[in-house]
Amino acid sequence: MFRKPLFPYLPFFAVLAAVFVLPRPLEAAQLILRNGDRITGEVVSRENGRITFRSPLLGDITVSEVNAAIDDLASTQDAGNVAMSESLAGLPPTQPATAEPAATKSPIAAAPPPTTPAPGAPQAPKTTPPTAPKTIPAPATDPAKLASAKPTRPQWKGKIEFGFKQQSGRNDRVDFDIRADAERKLGLNSYRGNGRVLYGKANDRIISDRQEGSFRWRHDFSKNVFSQTLTSYHSDVVKRIDHNYEQNLGFGYRVLDRQSHIVNAGLGLTGQYRETTNTTTEGYILGEFFEDYTYKINGRFTLLQDFLAQWSNKASPNNPESQNYKLRFNAALQGRVTTKLSMNLRFEYEFDNSIATRSDRVDQRISSSLGYAF
DSSP, rough: OOOOSSSHHHHHHHHHHHHHSSSOOEEEEEEEETTEEEEEEEEEEETTTTTEEEEETTTEEEEEETTTEEEOHHHHHHHHHHHHHHHTTTOOOOOOOOOGGGEEEGGSSSOOOOOOOOOOOOOOOOOOOOOOOOOOOOSSSSSHHHHHSSSOOOOOOEEEEEEEEEESSSSEEEEEEEEEEEEEEETEEEEEEEEEEEEEEETTTEEEEEEEEEEEEEEESSSSSSEEEEEEEEEEEETTTTEEEEEEEEEEEEEOOOOOOOOEEEEEEEEEEEEEEOOOOEEEEEEEEEEEEEEEEESEEEEEEEEEEHHHHHHHEEETOEEEEEEEEEHHHHHHHSSSSEEEEEEEEETTTTTSGGGEEEEEEEEEEEEOOO
16 A cells, blocks of 8 residues: 655644643743732742742842732633634634623523524624623732731841951061941831950050940930930950949930931930049049941942040049040941951040040050951
């Protein structure tokens, strides 16, 4: 028996293989965000409570199912495609089933039975009934639940800095400092804590040995007015200060509050308790003026500066001939190397007139350090 070659049918088999073997494209869908925005694209995956969505304009987006929902357009598109194919074939499109009871259906809506025209009679043109409007199914997640979901509370953010200097030869010297800062803003309250350790030794003689820490709480009464409490502690071996505790209470005014510049200034009272080597215990009430300034130069560099002045009419037993007052000025230029690493250049000056030894009253240093943000 003569058999036809299979070559004429190869294109047909290739089409069937492409239809059943090749992977199907991702289904079209809409990503409904919590604020009501809709993004059209394709669902890549849904697992572990997270949605990976692909947008032609925005690329791949990963969002939690708590903050978004998927509107699958495949079902509505398939219904429209079926209706279109039936209309092209000369058949009336299939109408979606409704839950309307039979008693409420109008007899006018019922289609008349098809009639066969007589031979030779002109045939009426075929008409296609209008397709049913497309309905969008409800999103997988209730929008009311999305709106009532609690926002993520702000977390602590801060930085750890480390500076080191070593010299040998004619002079043997080593200096290092470790500093840690953390802050958090919660509603009308802002919190900030910091700690520092300084140590220096030159030619087998200790030139600096200081530990200090503080915690500040500010509460905003209005856009510009705030209250402040500052609790601090420090000890200094070189200045013979075993323990120094201070508690401040004051009020401040936000002089300037812009995107790049923030200036705060205020007044308050500080209670001081100090224990020194070979002297009696001291307690004071000091008036205080404070000021701080933040300048965001750009997205990479920031300048920080603060100033503090404290004074008291009561003379210190260590220096009974002079008035008890203290000045402190700090400035720092911070530059981000990466999102986590930064380089810091600092200038620090402190004058404490209550110290007995005149040469120990002044501390001035310029230091550089490497910081890591968390």
